[in-house]
Amino acid sequence: MAYWEFKGRELVNCSCDYGCNCQFNGLPDKGHCWAVAGIVIDEGHHGDTRLDGLKIGAVFKWPGAIHEGNGEALAFVDERADDAQREALLKIMTGQDTDPFATMFAVYASTVTNMHEPVFTAIHFEVDPDARRARLSIPGYVETTGEPIRNKVSGAESRAQIVLPVGFEYAVADIGSASSSVSQTMPLEMKDSYGQFAHLHLSSRGVVRA
Numbered sequence: 001m002a003y004w005e006f007k008g009r010e011l012v013n014c015s016c017d018y019g020c021n022c023q024f025n026g027l028p029d030k031g032h033c034w035a036v037a038g039i040v041i042d043e044g045h046h047g048d049t050r051l052d053g054l055k056i057g058a059v060f061k062w063p064g065a066i067h068e069g070n071g072e073a074l075a076f077v078d079e080r081a082d083d084a085q086r087e088a089l090l091k092i093m094t095g096q097d098t099d100p101f102a103t104m105f106a107v108y109a110s111t112v113t114n115m116h117e118p119v120f121t122a123i124h125f126e127v128d129p130d131a132r133r134a135r136l137s138i139p140g141y142v143e144t145t146g147e148p149i150r151n152k153v154s155g156a157e158s159r160a161q162i163v164l165p166v167g168f169e170y171a172v173a174d175i176g177s178a179s180s181s182v183s184q185t186m187p188l189e190m191k192d193s194y195g196q197f198a199h200l201h202l203s204s205r206g207v208v209r210a
Contacts, residue, residue, distance in 0.1 A: 001097045001098075001204065002046055002047035002088075002091075002097045002204075003047065003097070003203070003204050004044070004045060004046040004047070004088070004091075004092055004097055004098075004203060004204050005044055005045065005201075005202070005203035005204070005208065006041045006042075006043065006044020006045070006051055006200070006201075006202060006203075007041075007042050007043050007044060007199075007200065007201050008039050008040050008041040008042050008044065008199075008200045008202075009039070009040050009042065009127045009128075009129055009197075009198070009199055009200065010037060010038065010039045010040075010127065010129075010170075010196070010197070010198050010200055011037070011038050011125075011127050011134040011136060011144065011146045011178065011195065011196065011197055012035060012036070012037045012178075012194075012195070012196040012198075013035065013036045013037075013144050013146065013178035013179070013180045013190055013193065013194065013195050013196075014033060014034060014035040014036075014190075014193065014194045014196075015028065015030050015032065015033060015034040015035070015190050015193055015194075016028055016029050016030065016033070016193060016194045017029055017193065017194060018149060018160075018175060018177065018193075018194055018195075019162075019175065019194065020194045020196070022065075022066060023162050023164070027065050028062075028064070028065055028066075031064065032061070032062060032063055032064060033060070033061075033062040033064075033065065033066055034060065034061050034062075034188050034190060035058075035059070035060040036057075036058070036059050036060075036136070036142060036144050036180040036182065036188075036190070037057060037058045037059075037060075038055065038056075038057045038123070038125045038127065038134070038136035038144065039055065039056050039057070039125075039200065040053075040054075040055045040125055040127065041053065041054050041055070041056070046088030046089075046091065046092060046097070047088070049084045049085055049088045050085075051085060051088060051089065054077075054078045054080065054081050054085060054089065055078045055123040055125050056075070056076060056077055056078065056089055056093060056123070057075075057076035057123055057125070057136060057138055057142060058073060058074065058075050058076065058093065059073065059074045059141075059142065059182050059185075059186045059188070060072070060073050060108065060112075061073075061186055061188065062111065066107075066108070066111055067111065068111075069111045069112075069113065070111075070113050071108070071111045071112040071113060071114070072112065072113075072114040072115075072116070072186060073108070073109075073112045073114070073115050073116065074116040074118075074119065074141075074185050074186050075090065075093050075094075075115075075116075075118040075119070076118070076119050076120075076121060076123055076138050076141070076142070077089050077090065077093075077118055077119070077120050077121075077123075078120075078122075078123050079120050079121050079122050079123075081120070086120065090118060092105055093105050093109075094109045094115075095107075095108075095109035095110065097204055098204050099204060099205050099206065101168065102168065102204070102205055102206035103168055103169070103202055103206055103207075104168050104169040106168075107168055116185055116186070119138075119141065121138060121139070121140075121141070122138070122139060123136075123137075123138050124136070124137040124138070124139075125137070127146070127197065128197075129173075129174055129197035129198055129199055130174065130197075131148075132146065132147065132148040132149075132157075132159070132174050132175075132176035132195070132197050133146060133147055133148070133176075133197075134146035134178075134195075134197065140183065140184065141182060141183060141184060141185070142180065142181070142182050142183075143180070143181045143183075144178060144179065144180040144181075145178065145179055146176050146177070146178040146195040146197065147176055147177055147178070147195075148176050148177070149175065149176055149177050150177075159174065160174075160175045161173065161174055161175065162175060162196075167207060168206060168207065169198070169200070169202075169207070170198040170199070170200060170207065171201075171207060171209060172198070172199075173196045173197060173198040174196075174197045174198070175194070175195065175196060175197075176195040176196075176197055177192050177193070177194075177195050178190070178192075178193065178194070178195030179191045179192055179193070
């Protein structure tokens with residue numbers, strides 16, 4: 001098993017209300033779970049293959065709760081990646097070269113029964129987790145925006161965090177609002193639903209903690 005590790009930043013938009021019941025071992029509030037994710041790898045490697053600056057994305061649909069399975073997924077890989085980098089990123093994203101259930105990649109892959117062929121394409125992704133702002137554009141497929149939650153009375157930005165001391169994706173995530181439109185292969189629409197902004201530090205063994 002090749003060891004991998006990276007530091008990066010993510011935005012995840014899912015169909016649940018702010019907070020996302022999954023983060024608290026609950027069931028999805030709409031009965032199903034849909035999600036769109038974007039990650040930029042600021043620095044990282046898979047074995048001897050460097051991954052610095054590359055971007056990945058994914059769309060997921062589960063008919064019920066994630067742990068009930070029967071999920072559908074579509075992966076996007078930065079078109080700038082060479083053959084070795086593409087292979088490395090797909091191994092990471094599908095839970096290979098990873099301790100059992102050590103990362104969200106491995107957990108989610110175990111629940112997917114319909115994995116579409118990956119798409120190698122341009123991924124435009126900018127994210128500032130601390131400001132709770134992001135934009136993900138995968139032309140022809142995905143458009144996602146993320147912003148802070150707003151106070152319903154004053155309109156002021158509201159900040160909330162989820163802390164998972166033994167989670168498999170992040171240690172701390174800032175929660176915001178996000179909207180997504182996916183136009184082909186796995187079409188979906190989400191408006192002003194759960195947005196998760198996080199700094200990631202992951203490896204083959206799980207979340208790397210200070």
